[in-house]
Amino acid sequence: MADLTSNFIGIKSPNPFWLASAPPTDKEYNVVRAFQAGWGGVVWKTLGSEGPPVVNVNGPRYGAIWGADRRLLGLNNIELITDRPLEVNLREIKTVKRAWKDRALVISLMVPCDEESWKDILARIEDTEADGVELNFGCPHGMAERGMGSAVGQVPEYIEMVTAWVKKHSRMPCIVKLTPNITDIR
Amino acid sequence: MSLINTINSITGVNLDSFSPEPMIDGKGTHGGYCGPAVKPIALNMVAEIARGAETRGLPISGIGGVTTWRDAAEFFALGAGNVQVCTAAMTYGFKVVQEMISGLSQYLDEKDMTLSDLVGRATPNVTDWQFLNLNYVTKAHIDEAACIKCGRCYAACEDTSHQAIAMSADRVFSVKDDECVACNLCVNVCPVEDCITMVPMAKGAVDPRTGLKVGDYANWTTHPNNPMSAKAAE
Numbered sequence: 001m002a003d004l005t006s007n008f009i010g011i012k013s014p015n016p017f018w019l020a021s022a023p024p025t026d027k028e029y030n031v032v033r034a035f036q037a038g039w040g041g042v043v044w045k046t047l048g049s050e051g052p053p054v055v056n057v058n059g060p061r062y063g064a065i066w067g068a069d070r071r072l073l074g075l076n077n078i079e080l081i082t083d084r085p086l087e088v089n090l091r092e093i094k095t096v097k098r099a100w101k102d103r104a105l106v107i108s109l110m111v112p113c114d115e116e117s118w119k120d121i122l123a124r125i126e127d128t129e130a131d132g133v134e135l136n137f138g139c140p141h142g143m144a145e146r147g148m149g150s151a152v153g154q155v156p157e158y159i160e161m162v163t164a165w166v167k168k169h170s171r172m173p174c175i176v177k178l179t180p181n182i183t184d185i186r
Numbered sequence: 187m188s189l190i191n192t193i194n195s196i197t198g199v200n201l202d203s204f205s206p207e208p209m210i211d212g213k214g215t216h217g218g219y220c221g222p223a224v225k226p227i228a229l230n231m232v233a234e235i236a237r238g239a240e241t242r243g244l245p246i247s248g249i250g251g252v253t254t255w256r257d258a259a260e261f262f263a264l265g266a267g268n269v270q271v272c273t274a275a276m277t278y279g280f281k282v283v284q285e286m287i288s289g290l291s292q293y294l295d296e297k298d299m300t301l302s303d304l305v306g307r308a309t310p311n312v313t314d315w316q317f318l319n320l321n322y323v324t325k326a327h328i329d330e331a332a333c334i335k336c337g338r339c340y341a342a343c344e345d346t347s348h349q350a351i352a353m354s355a356d357r358v359f360s361v362k363d364d365e366c367v368a369c370n371l372c373v374n375v376c377p378v379e380d381c382i383t384m385v386p387m388a389k390g391a392v393d394p395r396t397g398l399k400v401g402d403y404a405n406w407t408t409h410p411n412n413p414m415s416a417k418a419a420e
């Protein structure tokens with residue numbers, strides 16, 4: 001068996017397969033079962049700032065495209081970032097990380113585009129002992145009116161500015177998650 | 187960095203209620219598209235970053251449609267250091283990772299490579315169109331034994347390519363080398379995998395379509411039809 005151990009920007013995991021930030025990584029129950037199944041790491045479902053969490057629609061949130069044999073080819077969603085309270089997520093992250101030290105646990109973040117908001121959340125993140133943060137600049141319902149997600153992700157200067165705040169207020173490895181809804185990814 | 191996140195999309199329109207799907211009380215909104223369908227877009231973006239003058243060498247976490255170990259290996263080969271998965275786990279459950287692990291491991295063992303040998307292995311082979319070898323000449327070839335005589339290749343080539351497939355009265359399909367431009371359309375529409383293959387011509391052989399000898403590597407930048415290359419030669 002080939003050695004699959006992986007080191008991504010200093011974050012170690014037993015294999016290079018991580019779960020992306022989404023429903024599979026939304027809570028302790030899921031992440032623990034994912035680790036039991038063998039996933040090398042997870043990026044926790046995107047967290048927002050302190051305060052009342054966002055609410056999702058109560059009707060269907062997924063649409064799909066199928067192949068001829070009804071194999072799922074494309075999935076479409078109108079889900080937002082986590083709709084669970086920040087404290088609950090942070091507590092669960094800390095518990096999971098303590099129990100699964102060999103797995104990668106990265107926290108996805110999307111908070112308003114001002115330095116204070118990032119400074120505040122980063123301080124709370126450090127306390128969880130997670131391995132790093134991923135900056136979500138790609139949520140299609142990025143609450144453009146509040147200057148988050150893909151509303152920011154389409155402007156390279158904003159990404160640069162936010163990333164600089166993260167480097168300034170945290171020692172954690174930082175992954176910038178890019179939105180494809182642009183004309184030139186470079 | 188990691189990429190890609192989801193792509194703005196509408197997956198369908200309900201033609202009875204006239205609302206986009208998924209429908210919420212008669213209305214819909216664009217959603218984020220992901221899963222196997224977005225993999226080609228994600229692979230291209232990973233490759234562009236891996237070979238971009240300013241972005242080359244930045245660590246990349248590849249995301250978008252990874253369902254099997256093979257998908258993951260493709261992301262690694264184009265320069266991703268790891269992959270992230272969402273839709274495959276949502277479709278098949280957490281245990282899909284076990285096949286990814288065993289498949290990748292077996293592949294690396296067979297190739298006698300390490301994971302880091304694989305990362306970026308295909309990046310240098312991603313180039314711009316004008317550097318492709320115009321003296322790489324291939325011809326379609328139909329394996330008569332595998333052919334199920336459906337006629338799709340004939341319809342495709344006859345109507346929308348170069349009229350290079352012959353159909354006999356008893357439905358034997360064969361390629362006319364003097365017409366075939368090697369577009370690959372017949373390969374892509376044939377329902378039988380590997381029934382039609384593209385066979386490269388040997389160097390020095392004469393292409394019956396153009397009457398020209400297959401020569402050494404030459405690309406568009408020096409081609410006589412290219413106005414830019416003619417200017418450079420003056």
Ligand SMILES: Cc1cc2nc3c(=O)[nH]c(=O)nc-3n(C[C@H](O)[C@H](O)[C@H](O)COP(=O)(O)O)c2cc1C
Binds near residue numbers: 046082191251272
């Ligand atoms: C239902 C759903 C919710 C998602 N939520 C988030 C999110 O909160 N934050 C984020 O960065 N990406 C989110 N994503 C995007 C995924 O992390 C991933 O980038 C995308 O699905 C492409 O990967 P895939 O083709 O393997 O699904 C979500 C995807 C889905 C399907």
Ligand SMILES: Cc1cc2nc3c(=O)[nH]c(=O)nc-3n(C[C@H](O)[C@H](O)[C@H](O)COP(=O)(O)O)c2cc1C
């Ligand atoms: C092989 C090929 C060549 C094409 N060449 C052109 C072109 O010269 N000019 C153009 O405007 N669109 C070109 N297109 C785009 C098509 O006109 C069309 O916009 C696209 O294929 C989407 O439609 P479809 O999904 O029905 O194929 C080309 C498409 C293909 C597949």
Ligand code: SF4
Binds near residue numbers: 326342347349369371
């Ligand atoms: S490769 Fe293109 S031109 Fe050649 S036979 Fe097939 S469809 Fe026709």
Ligand code: SF4
Binds near residue numbers: 376
């Ligand atoms: S598409 Fe394939 S199977 Fe069908 S006739 Fe052509 S070669 Fe035969």
